[in-house]
Amino acid sequence: MNIKSLKILCLSLGLTFTSSYLSAQEGTVVVNQDPEISVLLEFKKQINNEDEDSNRYKIQIYSGSRTKAENAENSFDSAFNSWSSQLVHETPNYKIWVGSFRTRLEADKALKK
Secondary structure, eight states: OOHHHHHHHHHHHHHHHHHHHHHTTOOOOOOOOOHHHHHHHHHHHHHHTOOGGGOSEEEEEEEEOHHHHHHHHHHHHHHOOSSOEEEEEETTEEEEEEEEESSHHHHHHHHHO
């Protein structure tokens, strides 16, 4: 075997190994995921993207008749103007909800005040 044919053999072997190495890098990834995960992720995004006005925690300061609820709301508004109050009707009671807090900890701190 002469040098020229040895070079050709080495070159052809090198190309063969290189092409098999490159094709070994190809593949497909299959993710088996419960479809409920996508639903939960979407729900979490909605919760995290809520506006300031739709916070989840409020302090309830009254539950009862409408007249007394309105009186309680007026008293609260004159004493504490840093939080907004809201009159809500949940049959059979009228409730006064105060504030708009993102976390329960924030609501608990406000309740102490």
